[in-house]
Amino acid sequence: MSTLSEFRKDFEIFDSGEYVYFDNAATSQRPKQVMEAVSEFYRTVNANPLRGLYDWSMEATARYEGARKTVADFIGGASTEEIIFTRNTTESLNLVAYSYGMANVQEGDEIVITVMEHHSNMLPWQMVAKKKGAKLVYLEPTMDGTLTKEEYESKITDKTKIVAIGHVSNVFGVTNPVKEITAYAHSKGAVVVIDGAQSTPHMKVDVKDLDCDFFAFSGHKMLAPMGIGVLYGKRAILDKMDPFLTGGEMIEYVTREDATYAELPHKFEAGTVNAGDAVGLAEAIKYLQKVGFEAIEAQELKLTTLLMEGLKKLPYIKVFGSEDPAKHCGIVTFVMDGVHPHDLSSVLNDDKVCVRAGHHCAQPLMQFIGAGSTARASVYFYNTEEEVKIFLEKLSKVREVMGYGA
Amino acid sequence: MELKQLYREIVNEHNLHPVHKKTIENPDLILRGVNPSCGDDITLSLKLDGDIIVDGGYEGSGCAISQASVDMMVDQIVGKKKDEAIKLAGTFMGMIKGEVTDEESIEALDEAAALQDVAHMPARVKCAVLGWKTMQQMLEGGAEVE
Ligand SMILES: Cc1ncc(COP(=O)(O)O)c(C=O)c1O
Numbered sequence: 190m191s192t193l194s195e196f197r198k199d200f201e202i203f204d205s206g207e208y209v210y211f212d213n214a215a216t217s218q219r220p221k222q223v224m225e226a227v228s229e230f231y232r233t234v235n236a237n238p239l240r241g242l243y244d245w246s247m248e249a250t251a252r253y254e255g256a257r258k259t260v261a262d263f264i265g266g267a268s269t270e271e272i273i274f275t276r277n278t279t280e281s282l283n284l285v286a287y288s289y290g291m292a293n294v295q296e297g298d299e300i301v302i303t304v305m306e307h308h309s310n311m312l313p314w315q316m317v318a319k320k321k322g323a324k325l326v327y328l329e330p331t332m333d334g335t336l337t338k339e340e341y342e343s344k345i346t347d348k349t350k351i352v353a354i355g356h357v358s359n360v361f362g363v364t365n366p367v368k369e370i371t372a373y374a375h376s377k378g379a380v381v382v383i384d385g386a387q388s389t390p391h392m393k394v395d396v397k398d399l400d401c402d403f404f405a406f407s408g409h410k411m412l413a414p415m416g417i418g419v420l421y422g423k424r425a426i427l428d429k430m431d432p433f434l435t436g437g438e439m440i441e442y443v444t445r446e447d448a449t450y451a452e453l454p455h456k457f458e459a460g461t462v463n464a465g466d467a468v469g470l471a472e473a474i475k476y477l478q479k480v481g482f483e484a485i486e487a488q489e490l491k492l493t494t495l496l497m498e499g500l501k502k503l504p505y506i507k508v509f510g511s512e513d514p515a516k517h518c519g520i521v522t523f524v525m526d527g528v529h530p531h532d533l534s535s536v537l538n539d540d541k542v543c544v545r546a547g548h549h550c551a552q553p554l555m556q557f558i559g560a561g562s563t564a565r566a567s568v569y570f571y572n573t574e575e576e577v578k579i580f581l582e583k584l585s586k587v588r589e590v591m592g593y594g595a
Numbered sequence: 596m597e598l599k600q601l602y603r604e605i606v607n608e609h610n611l612h613p614v615h616k617k618t619i620e621n622p623d624l625i626l627r628g629v630n631p632s633c634g635d636d637i638t639l640s641l642k643l644d645g646d647i648i649v650d651g652g653y654e655g656s657g658c659a660i661s662q663a664s665v666d667m668m669v670d671q672i673v674g675k676k677k678d679e680a681i682k683l684a685g686t687f688m689g690m691i692k693g694e695v696t697d698e699e700s701i702e703a704l705d706e707a708a709a710l711q712d713v714a715h716m717p718a719r720v721k722c723a724v725l726g727w728k729t730m731q732q733m734l735e736g737g738a739e740v741e
Contacts, residue, residue: 529658531633539598547633561634590599592607
């Protein structure tokens, strides 16, 4: 683990040693290499990619397209035509909902999602269902967050046109059986969209092996800057889709009345692209590969185990999801008896411990588990056992601060 | 005041042992106030005699700051005239937003003035003002009259 402590030094935000940052599921921190890569792009080759016929622009294009190749390889050898840069998962999912969903879902069809979805993978489908007169069908997990075969096989039917499902729940941390669900959905003729926002930072993803039709994720949860995200889509499907946004950069020919669109993936990247942050994302991917997913998973498991064991000793804490730390992907969502999560988070903040409190953009799931809001601690590979101890120590004092005799 | 001290000295008492968390008989005004992003949810009831607020109560749930703030607010306004209560709401919200700082105005809030330091906790401003905002809305005519 000594190498992990070396890696931690790359994250300058931790230099002061003041804060325990346990809100990694919301956004990760970034190592200096990523920030340097972005800065280097702007300092040395900045020009509008894909436009100019001079050195800088050509170099900017090369870096941007190089980043695309890095992303394509990272998620399992997709082709670069299948990688569309967006701002984030939310934009990627909206792209699919508008360009694919609105064109292919008809009245009486069904769209299947789960009650565990982040609002980003829920509202776009609510929109399509409403506008098209389709039915939105919800898969419900068991209380430990498991989606059973009976559940998805009974709700994915011949009427299902789209199945949109989170790879890892941002509340339970559970990894859903997306490969099995994809195979079943395909047997029913449905297209499968996976929200990979919470999986991509923590595990090796292989879109070819999953065989999903679309896969969306955000750079900012995996060491890259905010404002760069990815949509993977199968080429045959992307080819047939209309653009989501139109304008510059995504055209071939334009006349006064009409236009033909650029080839994939540029058809879906209207306007000046976020090349600097795409370069940052590529650097983040290289960094993650240097750390290695094996080391990442091992450290997260160690920390999650410690965390959950510690929480178990506090009788007034209830943890959601599986009892098994290995099924949490570093995410531990909990409530404290008698203390509202917002108060809990504010009191911890007084001790410089950062945890999330609220509905985690998953209000239907909060209703499902019967909690108005919850607190969530989420760790990443750069967190330490020492930090877990501080967190548990501070947490054990919260009820006293809130007026409950020790 | 530090946050922990604020909880210990002011908020906890009203949160754990509220005086006005109850239904009142024959209320004239009822209004629900919600902070959707944090889940604070209160329903405030007031009884009026002409222009005077003669009784008040609330139900609901939420964080300690939101609940304690409503409890203190009801304490303040029972016995006051409608326009006095509306004026106090303006003072309270101004104080929490850091816009009203003169001691004289703030003293008028009595115990509720203790929440002044929430002005330095931007994430909790919504919690502190929920009760006051709801009361102001209902008295300015936005409430269902039963
Ligand atoms: C499961 C899941 N889906 C989608 C999102 C949305 O990501 P973004 O805000 O980067 O679009 C998040 C992150 O908040 C998430 O956890």
